[in-house]
Amino acid sequence: MASGFDPSEYGRHIAEVYDELHADLSPDAAVAMIAHYAAGDAVLEFGIGTGRIALPLVATGHQVDGVDGSAEMVERLRRSREGASLRVEIGDFTTTTMDRRYAVVVLAYNTINALPSQDAQVQTFRNAAAHLEPSGVFLVENWVPDVAAFHRGRVVRAHEHAAGRVQIEVAELHPAEQRMSATRLAFTADGVRLLPVNHRYVWPAELDLMARLAGLHLEDRWQDWDRAPFTDQSTTYVAVYRKDT
Ligand SMILES: C[S@@+](CC[C@H](N)C(=O)[O-])C[C@H]1O[C@@H](n2cnc3c(N)ncnc32)[C@H](O)[C@@H]1O
Incomplete structure (x- = not known):
């Protein structure tokens, strides 16, 4: 990992205004897709932040655990009654481990780019795979480099x-x-x-190779959480990586 990397830095600058700045970004489609793959089972969110996605996901009846490097972001999450009772570890999601496995691990909103190097991104895929039940899925939302x-x-x-x-x-x-x-x-x-x-920006096919290194394979790539087709014009995507059996 690149020296000097601090996973708490982003939150220190933005936690106070994160929810306000993202008030127009609806989590509904993300919650629906994650709930579809979890099918009632537990979900782990890497970079859970203030709970923009996790809190409405909990409201669908799913257990949601999280990892985040920023105590400030998680302090915001903890302000709601539902957020106060979630299991969230403060740590780097490249290495932090939970003592259970999940049907779904999620890394939303371009956060894969927040890592400082390709090695750290590969390690994130490995850590996600290690937390998945057999046939579980790792969902990654990202932008296409422009x-x-x-x-x-x-x-x-x-x-x-x-x-x-x-x-x-x-x-x-x-x-x-x-x-x-x-x-x-x-x-x-x-x-x-x-x-x-x-950002250490990353190409869609590069992520697919990282997945293969971690024992996962690409099952689907959608343009967005609404499952619009991914095309030459797409500027964003949600990739579904399933654990190899
Ligand atoms: C763009 S925010 C996304 C928050 C939330 N998932 C959402 O969709 O609103 C990225 C989050 O990932 C966290 N983060 C970034 N790099 C991290 C790392 N290496 N380990 C743990 N958390 C990290 C940040 O602290 C921040 O809370």
């Missing part, structure tokens, strides 16, 4: 333009290491907040 959007290695893009809130991202690409360093600028009436976003 290197064509960058001009001379840089891009400025508007992520949100809503009443009282604007989000702009300034991003720089480092193709040799497949890294993108970016700063998200969130403008509200209270001022400007700078949120660092550091």
Whole structure:
């Protein structure tokens, strides 16, 4: 793993405003797909965060455990009655272990890119596989790298333009290491907040190979949690990796 990597860093910068910034992002389709694969059995979420997906998933009657590197994000999760009773370990999901297995392990919302290196991403697949019951599935939500959007290695893009809130991202690409360093600028009436976003971006087929190294195989790749077909135009995907039998 790259030296100096700190899995708690992201949450330290964003925990206070995470739920507000993602208020428009409905978890419904993700919850429906995860519940479909879990079929009543238990789920483990790597990077459970503030519980954006986990809490509505618990409401469907599923046991949801979690791992997260950020005590600040988990403190937010703990504020709700349902969140207070969830089993969540504070730690790095590349290595943290739980003492049971699950029907589904989930890594949502592009969080695979938060890892600093290909080795750490491979190790995450291995850790997910180690937590799966026989024939369990690892669900990974990610974006397709869009290197064509960058001009001379840089891009400025508007992520949100809503009443009282604007989000702009300034991003720089480092193709040799497949890294993108970016700063998200969130403008509200209270001022400007700078949120660092550091990604080791990864290609869909590269994830498929990581899965094979970990004893999993690609069963499906959808464009999104609603199961739209994944096509040449897709900019996002949800991959379903099933444990080899
Ligand atoms: C983008 S947020 C996603 C939170 C939640 N899954 C959601 O969909 O809203 C990523 C989360 O992963 C956590 N995280 C990132 N890298 C991690 C690592 N290596 N180990 C544990 N948690 C990590 C962050 O602290 C943060 O809570």
